[in-house]
Amino acid sequence: MNFLENLLAGFSAAVAGPGIPVMIAGVAWGTIGGAIPGISGAVAMSLALPYTLSLDAATALVMLAGVWAGANYGGSIPAILMRMPGTPGAAAALFDGYELKRQGLAAKALGVSLVCGTIGGLISVVVLIALVVPLGNVVLAFGSPEVFALALFGLTLLAGLTERSFLKGLASGYFGLLLTTVGIDTLTGSLRFTFGRSELLSGLDIVSVMVGLFAVSEMLVQIAHPSRREAVPEGNAYTAFPTLAELRSVWRATVVGTVVGLIVGIMPGAGATASSFVAYNEARRWSKRPDLFGKGSMEGVAAPETANNAVQGGDLVPTLALGIPGSNSAAIMLAALILHGIVPGPFLLNKHTHLVFTLFAGLILVNLLMIPVGLVILRGCLLVLRLDRPVLIAAILAMIVIGTYAADLFLLNPLLALFFGVVGYGMRRYGFSPAAAVLGLVLGFLVESELRRSLLISYGSWTIFVVRPISAVLLALTLGAVLYPAVMYLRSRQHAQAAGAGLS
């Protein structure tokens, strides 16, 4: 049993036969699927699942890994180009990505997203390969209280998204949190805010609501406010690959994104979406130019995109070490195994060493293939910017309808997108923050259900959050993140007052 030999054997198995073309197809498929609103990574993978049945188990896994990696990247393409998150994980990248597009830097932003995402994906896979067995036990240290504390920490981003009007931003965040309560309550079985409609039992589809709040509202603004139809600056469509200097300027964000993605990925329940929001917030905290965030910061694109690709390795830790999927996407990898007659579980690593190492090799290869495949698709997508604006708007709206419909074959989802498009339009018109609402929407489910589950575990005692070290640390960080800006604000006012008094 030699680690390197296994890995080399994995590489040769991964590239053997149809390996490379299948990986390219997987990555391309994932990137395109991820770029379509409504088709998230897990949906893109599940649509590819039937195709993989005719392949052997290892090739099938590698192809699905490719779809997964591609979808993580693909989601950012429409987020940056059209203010439309293709996957929930890409929502955090649009805050700055769409601003960059307005400044004529769309291609650059997409290039940064691609390269940083690849870096994040590669590092996380290497960590996975090196540490899968020890990390398997770390997973078990993350219970409900820890995930709750993490979600609360993520919510501190609210303060960053609501600089214009804190009260309205807070109300927007509450609104987003409220949206996650629709449907059957897992913990008690009660129906909440379903208005007697069985379609609402499983809750609101997050992607449809997001696409409504961000993209449909933007289309409505452009249709109803002719003055907002600013000219698209030249240069959007050309240079894509970031230069070394540009990469150096986002290295902090990339490191932050990778670390956040790895940690959040290992946590059960919290996935790519939560990681990208936390990474965005952290990257701003560590950045040298935090003032640029929200106004077109490359770091604001690099951090969430790195994080949501770095989640892949973390997600696979419980999947491979314990046989328990860390996310919906990982669950589809397991389903593929079962359909190929392989029982996943803690022995997977020992019983099917060759298969697992082929998967490892495949993960490295698909992340490398992301760059050429991504660049080709990116060039194609940039052509969209040359369309006439009315044609582009009509095409986006039609794509939103069919895309949200396609995920579940459910007319409710495009209706939701339209409804929340109108809501998002109203929110923007009256100074509320759709971004804060989306943050609440993404984290609300974790906040509520993990809080209540923690209290079940502790028989109602709130001390559970402070006696467990990881959750205590996370809660302390949350408290610090809330208090630090407030203290700084008061201090700066005192200074200003003192200065004012001195002047007079």
Add this chain to the structure above:
Amino acid sequence: MKIGWIRVIWVCALGALLGFFSLSRPALSQPADYPTRPITFVVGFAPGGGADVFARALADALKGILPQPLVVENRPGAGGTAANAYVASRPADGYTILFAHAGSSIITPLITNQPQLKWDAFDPLARIHAEEEWLMVRPDAPWKTPEEMVTFAKANPRRLRVAGSAIGGIDSFVALSWGKAAGIEVQYIPHEGGGPATLTFLGGNAEVLIGNVSEVFQHIEARRIVPFAVASERRSSIFPHVPTLKEKGWDVVYVQWRSILLPPGVPPSRAAVLTVALQRALGTDSWKRFNANAKAIDLFLGPADFRRFLTEEEARLARIIDELGLRRR
């Protein structure tokens, strides 16, 4: 002259097209020829889930038995009942069949008070197989038998946490009925699915795990999880040494069965074709292998028996749903 030729060509082309369509249209009136085109197997859950994997394995087993393939179509949503609503609107020609389990065909329609989506709005075709419900503990648990556990729980209140899937699922019914039957306080901790429940349990945040063994079988082999009771009618062939709750005197019997329903009014001759094919599919190697891996047991029932079973099952489930106060007012 020229215009005339073009017209003739157009008429011929149109005629050929119409003829092609009328020929390719399926002949509905001849059940002997059923099936002449692929049958759509509608599953109300997303690809990759237990229901979907089951459906694809069954479709695979039916290959070569039916002259036409079974095509799985996923219509997830509304706890599986979105698919019920869709299938109810499809023609009853035997080309659309519906996946059903207790959750999608009894529990959710009862809780939400939608009789038009319940199993009796359809024609039962066949119950196929079931996964059993197991109670599992960690090997270092201070008890070795269900009785010891009950004694412990009575002596130490607030020390028995049970992790399982969401309230309203079979897991929660087993846990809560057992707690009631044994007269102990069970702290049931619901999760979004079996995987998260297992993580809570393995992380030491619950004493008992409840659910299927398919997801945790390797943990059982590794002696990290020990099954110690099963909620079946009789002992399971998977772990024959594990007692049933029933033999210990608690009448708690639930399995997670999976089945197929038809839109109401499918001709009996066509239902018969499907029933015979399904019965044969269960004998194939590919199905047996799948069933063994899924740690499931075959529980085939034909249309008439299945209908009787569903009637009883609904009465039983309705009783516990009302006891728990889950039904919508």
Add this chain to the structure above:
Amino acid sequence: MNAPTRPLRELPVAAFLVAFGSLVVAGARHIPSGVPTDPLGPRAFPMALGAGIACCGALLAAATALFRGQTARPGILADADPDDEAAPGPFSPGRLIAAVGATLGYLAAFEPLGYLITTPLYVVAILLVHGGAARRSLWLAPLLITAALYAVFRFGLLIPVPVGLLERLL
């Protein structure tokens, strides 16, 4: 850079928040309690959020009244600056309603009439509502968009796109 607050504009917004929050609280009180498992129960979270939204509304009203006529304090009550999102600029409510109405009509006809019939009509409708489309686009764009999306979803993703009326023909 901060525009003065406009109480006349803020007060209805604050009132709306209070009303919406109260409505949520009232709705949450009627959530059935279900199986009593956890100490917080299914009502606590939505009630707290509803109350939070209502509080935001009340504070907004108070702040608006308090700082009337002053420039807004950044971070607490900053109204939208003129060139940001909330600025209406020249606004045509007709277009907004037409766009939303066209989408609603599209969704209503989507399944009964089918994707291939409704999509070109919808694209034309949006082009007309938006205005300013080149004449060539008016017939070319609907066909190309419909065909491109159909190819991707029907043949690429194998989605059973609604066939609608065309089912009888095919």
